[in-house]
Amino acid sequence: EVEERLIHEPARRRKKPPKRTWREELNLDFLAEHGPQWWLVRVSMAPGTDYVDLITKAVARRFSEVSFKIYNPAIQVKKRLKSGLISTKSKPLHPGLVFLYCTLNKELHDFIRDTEGCYGFIGATRGSIKRQIKKPKPIPVEEVESIIKKEKEEQEKADKEFEDLENWDKGSFGKPVEDPELMLINKIKKQVKKSTTKGASSNDTFTLGASVHVLSGPFAGFTGSLLEVNRKNKKVTVQMTLFGKESFVDLDFDQIEALNT
Numbered sequence: 001e002v003e004e005r006l007i008h009e010p011a012r013r014r015k016k017p018p019k020r021t022w023r024e025e026l027n028l029d030f031l032a033e034h035g036p037q038w039w040l041v042r043v044s045m046a047p048g049t050d051y052v053d054l055i056t057k058a059v060a061r062r063f064s065e066v067s068f069k070i071y072n073p074a075i076q077v078k079k080r081l082k083s084g085l086i087s088t089k090s091k092p093l094h095p096g097l098v099f100l101y102c103t104l105n106k107e108l109h110d111f112i113r114d115t116e117g118c119y120g121f122i123g124a125t126r127g128s129i130k131r132q133i134k135k136p137k138p139i140p141v142e143e144v145e146s147i148i149k150k151e152k153e154e155q156e157k158a159d160k161e162f163e164d165l166e167n168w169d170k171g172s173f174g175k176p177v178e179d180p181e182l183m184l185i186n187k188i189k190k191q192v193k194k195s196t197t198k199g200a201s202s203n204d205t206f207t208l209g210a211s212v213h214v215l216s217g218p219f220a221g222f223t224g225s226l227l228e229v230n231r232k233n234k235k236v237t238v239q240m241t242l243f244g245k246e247s248f249v250d251l252d253f254d255q256i257e258a259l260n261t
Helices: 002-008 028-034 051-062 106-113 141-169 179-200
Strands: 037-043 069-071 074-080 086-092 097-102 118-121 123-127 132-136 211-214 223-230 235-242 245-252 256-258
Touching: 028 106, 028 132, 037 051, 037 141, 051 069, 051 106, 074 141, 106 118, 118 132, 123 245, 211 235
Parallel strands: none
Antiparallel strands: 037 097, 037 118, 069 097, 074 086, 123 132, 211 223, 211 256, 223 235, 235 245
């Protein structure tokens, strides 16, 4: 129901804000002129704590008068346990990223940024050498609608896979694959994944400006270019485009692989 309201919610027509000076560009209070917008926030995926829920409750307590929504795209994956019961586990579509809908200003921005488990907003660096800030950029409504549509498609796909597996176990699909065959297939997959990760950790191919592919973490699947390479600490800074916005992400060597150019 929430997704349906988000899709069909009419967009408000707003006047284009006047052009600002570079000092005004650094003032996050001017973000409120855009009115309610979608923003992208990075959160911790550490096990044991639901940081999305923690941030939601913290904002609701501190800013009870502020209207906001937090959208965490995820699908519910079902699995039949050995006991015969069915377990349901939530699987985020974009681990480490949540969407926030609100009228953003500096006070709200700083509070969310400093909340436990939050790594800040996705945006671009603004300012001069003497003074720089990471300024959030709103996410187009079309992007959010596309993600909501993708979430529904992935949920339908997961439900169908579970139903097919249930029917398979009942014999509707004939003789299932023998356990030794499944073990062999999984073993081959693990070996291929291990060799790929090992090859990606070879830091000889990591040069400034090189194109890389992210293998793991919240930004798995994204590509970007190397801006900084710290061989001593085995870390890199990657410039990539997230939902149409230029962003900079710090990653470990074993999280990326160089792309052939």
